[in-house]
Amino acid sequence: MFVIETQHLQKQFGNKLAVADLTLTVNSGEVFGFLGPNGAGKSTSIKMLLGLVKPSAGNCWVLGLPPGNVQARRKIGFLPEHFRFHDWLTGREFLHFHGRLYGMSGQALKQRIETLLARVALLEAGDRKLQQYSKGMLQRIGLAMALLNHPQIVFLDEPTSGLDPLGRLLVRDIITEIRNEGTTVFLNSHLLSEIEVTCNRVVFLKRGNVVREINLKDNEIHINELELKLGPVDDSILQGLAQFGSNAHRDGDLIRMNIQDEASLPQLARWLVGQGCEIYRLAAHHPSLEQLFVETMTEENKLTIDG
Amino acid sequence: MINGSFAALKMMFTIAHLTFHEALRKRVLLAAIVLGALFLIVFGVGIYFINDAVIQQELRSAPSAIRAQSNRLAYNFLAMAGLYTVNFLLVMMATLLPVDTLSGEISSGSIQSLVVKPVRRSQIVLGKWLGFAFIMLIYASCMIGGIVGLVAIMTSYDLPNIHIALPIMLLETLLLLTLSIAGGTRFTTLTNGVFVFGMFGLAFIGGWVEQVGGLLGNQAAQNIGVITSLIMPSEALWRLAAHYMQPDGISALNITPFSSTIVPSPNMLLWAIGYTLITLLLAIRHFSQRDL
């Protein structure tokens, strides 16, 4: 069963089309990356799923229920994009208040708050007012708030914005941890290298449309570039390499070429050795998510759905 | 079902509690209490000296029924002047205290993490309303009680019908508070403040037009007053309350801010109650439907 499903979701603010036509599904237990350039409609889509914003057209369901359903909300956590809260509360009071809103109380809530404060490395700052928190600390206490109720789904809208490398690592670990506990994560981020590590599947959103979907865990991104460092070779070797791929060319003292997949690599190596070449390095790369992102976003009106 | 509504109440109280807490933490309440206390002190000292003068006079001339009556009028005037000022203070407090509560949270986005919780939006509005109503009712009762009490203790003069006037003034406070909360669902904080004070000003000037119209026997002017009272009943409530607290024998020609040549109809009370409820319902409806 899908934990999130949308059909032709659309949102219009006045005459500004924020989300054009969003159709997607998210499976239970998945870490789902929702990517797109600024203003693509990512936050607006999340807000529609949470019932913060009313769709202009289309339908969506979260945990099989319409957005904003109070029963569904018990099982949802949300870290908003511009995380702001009643900053006259201390960290502990803040979590306590939100816990109460989830219907938690007493010792169980206290216990949960301490666990989470420890998890986001804010145990010591727990009794300080949020006013005195740095941006990264606010982001982390917000994450703790989103996890208070052991949610089945968490929506994280740019959870790592404003975090230092250690903070990002911490968030990444937490995401991995809750995924292992079976929580579905709907992740919205511009840090593609992180998405690459944590997500099972990503979609690219462009002007409110899904323009590409990629399964990251099924090796769906094919290896396509080969980097060679060889002893001195002449151009005949370059021509000979053409049988294994395309566009072989020199790049400083390296040779680069495009290949289809890994399968041809052993053969290629044997051939090079046979030609008397000295091989110092043979490295195959697949394109980074960032390359794919740039490629997708710059191709005008391209509409491909992979996988 | 019972369980459900119990849970709903609990949510509302959680929000109300937070609201109360916020007023405490942000020292808004402290400022209001300090100012209110100062106000009562000044008022008390004032009565002390005035009362002293009255007693001196009484010692010089023989007591008479006329003397006693004019003293009563003086005390009444004093108490009414105090309440008139308190009325302004309460209008201001009831407007300003909640003016930011929804608009501020909407514009900062802090409302988002609240609204996605298993809470209905109506519970958020009602919870905030409850929190502020709790604060304002206590504050208003203390201020009004303070004035009346000071006068009673120092001069042994009891303001008539305070048991009727007090609830009317509390209703006026609630009405302004509700309007301020409701405005916050649509307007930015500044606009909301301008809106509520503007409404109050409208009712205020309408009330005066009505009074003067009544004095001159001009029906059109009186109608203007009635219409503005329907649009915003705050001033009519004050006049009604003031009317109940007038001593007998005050002349109809004696036009003061506290006396009325034209007394608002008691039906105005029903209208004010309805007005407050409708405003609250509209606030809930608009807040429940809007994008956040």
Ligand SMILES: Nc1ncnc2c1ncn2[C@@H]1O[C@H](COP(=O)(O)OP(=O)(O)OP(=O)(O)O)[C@@H](O)[C@H]1O
């Ligand atoms: N309340 C609003 N009123 C009018 N326009 C809005 C509103 N909210 C968003 N928009 C517009 O809708 C579009 C999508 O905004 P959204 O915040 O969803 O983008 P995003 O993908 O989250 O961008 P970012 O990566 O910068 O966070 C933008 O063009 C934005 O200007």
Ligand SMILES: [Mg+2]
């Ligand atoms: Mg966004």
